[in-house]
Amino acid sequence: GSLTDMLSEREAEREERRANNQIWTAARDYSLHSEYHAYNGDGTADVYMNSIIGAAYQCCDFGKLKELFQSFTRTAKGPEYEELVWIALENYAYERSKAERPALPGLRRQYARELVDGAARQERDMEETERLKLGHYRRALGEGMALTEREKKMLDALELPPELTEAEVVERLRDFFSVYYSFVPTVTARGSRSWLRHIRLGRRRNTLGATVRSEDDEESSKGDKRVRGRMSGERTEPEMREYLEEFFGPSMYGTGDLHRIEERLCTGNHWDCMLHFTRGGVTAGKLKNREALVQRSAARRQAEANRKYYMDDVIRNRLTIARLAEKIRNCILVHLDDAMIKSRAGQLDARSVWRAVYLGDGRIFQKHERTTDTELSVDVLLDASASQLQRQESVAAQAYILAESLTRCGVPVRVFSFCSVGACTVVRIYRDYGEEKRNDAVFDYSAAGFNRDGLGLRAANYMLSDTPYEHRLLITLSDCSPNDVKKINPPGGRSAEYQGKAGVEDSAMEVEKLRRMGVRVMCVFTGEESELPNARRIYGRELVRIRHISQFADAVGAVIVQLIGSM
Incomplete structure (x- = not known):
């Protein structure tokens, strides 16, 4: 019929x-x-x-x-x-x-x-x-x-x-x-x-x-x-925004703020791109998009798979966290300056005695304390494109080990990911500075879409420019294979595919900008042998290739120690 x-x-x-x-x-x-x-x-x-x-x-x-x-x-x-x-x-x-x-x-x-x-x-x-x-x-x-x-x-x-x-x-x-x-x-x-x-x-x-x-x-x-x-x-912009919110979660910014951020970041090779910043979660009301429902369900299954993968080797993973935390802690003790802070015990500070008399403030002593919470921050940026589909569990485990090790050292950590869908690069924050109890949220990592590495790194630069920390370290977990369906369409210039040499050069330029801003950048390489030259071009010598999770503490720890030592 x-x-x-x-x-x-x-x-x-x-x-x-x-x-x-x-x-x-x-x-x-x-x-x-x-x-x-x-x-x-x-x-x-x-x-x-x-x-x-x-x-x-x-x-x-x-x-x-x-x-x-x-x-x-x-x-x-x-x-x-x-x-x-x-x-x-x-x-x-x-x-x-x-x-x-x-x-x-x-x-x-x-x-x-x-x-x-x-x-x-x-x-x-x-x-x-x-x-x-x-x-x-x-x-x-x-x-x-x-x-x-x-x-x-x-x-x-x-x-x-x-x-x-x-x-x-x-x-x-x-x-x-x-x-x-x-x-x-x-x-x-x-x-x-x-x-x-x-x-x-x-x-x-x-x-x-x-x-x-x-x-x-x-x-x-x-x-x-x-x-x-x-x-x-x-598709109109509001339709696209709605689509992204249903897929990835509500925007962290109102329309006006987001447009201002896009005006600042979506320039040059990315001038006709969009951005969506989210903390995940579900938008209010019923999902209209069937694809979004399917994607949400797939993401939930992936989060379960990530947790299972970590727990299947939990003893070795906990040892890795303990070793990496020890390396980082020792390095911080050696390299980052002490600071004299007011306290209720320690060496008497004669200039502050009046505070006890007139204000009842007992903090009239000074003592040495490591101020890692105001000096050093670490951002972990995950490539969440579909090229990572085969290694999602491994990437999530490595990100969790990093976040947990740094948390144990009292270092503020932020973990976020990027991928691109259509013309939009999506940045998702799993755990922010000061959210010591949210490392577990890193297991919600799942891969989808393409990867416009240059715009992802530019978004990271924007986020890092607005932090109070003096020493900033950015660690990316990436296969270093930039590839986006949206072409490079510079105003008045020739369009080019965002892949191969063009994508690598664009990404390398953004890493260079981060370093000029004083951000130390390193990459934990998750890709295949064939992509190693790309990784070296983008990140230079600050590159670690992990063939097995058992090497993680030593290999990553060595580069973190080297970078903290140079601060």
Whole structure:
């Protein structure tokens, strides 16, 4: 049945609007008119497959894909071929987009789980296309499936890798149909749009997962005018702010203050970027964004995984904390100046005796005390981009060990992270100076999105410029691989991708600015061997590579001691 068979006309229109919104959000293009929409069996818009359609528009050449779909009208197997193409596009668009779309992995797992569970009873009677689809989503869940040798090869060929160009995607798909079905896709007569009438993936009654369908000519032209009229232009700034608050937590600043901070920081290579500072937590009221709900749930699971990872090796971790704290404490005792402070016992200060007589103030003695609480502060900055997904637990454990060791020495610590989503760099504070009992909040660390290291470091510089501490140390935990979807678009200059050499040089420049401000900067490198040259370019010699947590106290302690010694 059609969408309107299952829902009233008004409900069908509402679901079409929802589908469009889901696609626009994923495509980051509110003027896009998508000819494809995905619906569940009950006619409701499917958030995951619509997100994939939007992502596919962002990274695929739909002109060429249209020709491919059009060629399927010549064969009775057309609907099955279309379904196979969408398996390929789902894999390609997902792999290309997962780093910048924080909720996509969670949405995919949920979609795959429902599809696999729903297929449990029908597995024996499935046709080849359905078995391939089930096999694909089983793989997505990390589960196996008894496939024939031919099916395995087909699935390997269909699961397109993200590094392919748009032209290579179409070429691979053409080869696939030629090799496995002896079908050579060719374009039918010009002007024939019959393929548009009902592109549905697996329209059989027991179809797996959501159905992706295309509009017919008449609906397409009507919808085109309606959609463009209703939603032209990009997502507005208030919409983007709301999206960020639901995803990451409410802003620490009012709109006016935030704009002033952005005017100061979002300049040069970052002039058209946004910032969002948050302490996490949930915004008041019900979350409107389904992605945000999924992301929140994934973040909760990650926090549990972080705590478990730490507790699984708790004895060694506590020893590491004790050793690192001892190294730092000894170094502070040797290098940081004593200060004479008023106290109720110690050496009599003759100039203060009058205070006891007239004010009843007993603090008329002086004694030596280490004033680490007014002299030295340490900020720990975590790279929270999706490139850290494989090592979230390890990064959280290292950050906790650092925070706990410094807390035991009476050193004020702040732990915060950065990542970027769309044009916005998100800075999240887990624990601030003076919050000695909040080290545990560091386990709430989770990775998502991209990393615009230069803007993250610039935000850290801004935060450090407003502290009362004389000696400031910034420790970053990073893989030193700057990579952001938002290009460098300097006013009047040439745009460039924010990755590779451009990203590294921008980050190195921000580290240099921090050092010129008197901030000591060091990096605990969490990346792969191939990124080490980047790390050295950005941070110079103040760089520690930890191959195992057992080295942490000695390696990190040595650099901290060296930096404190040079203050």
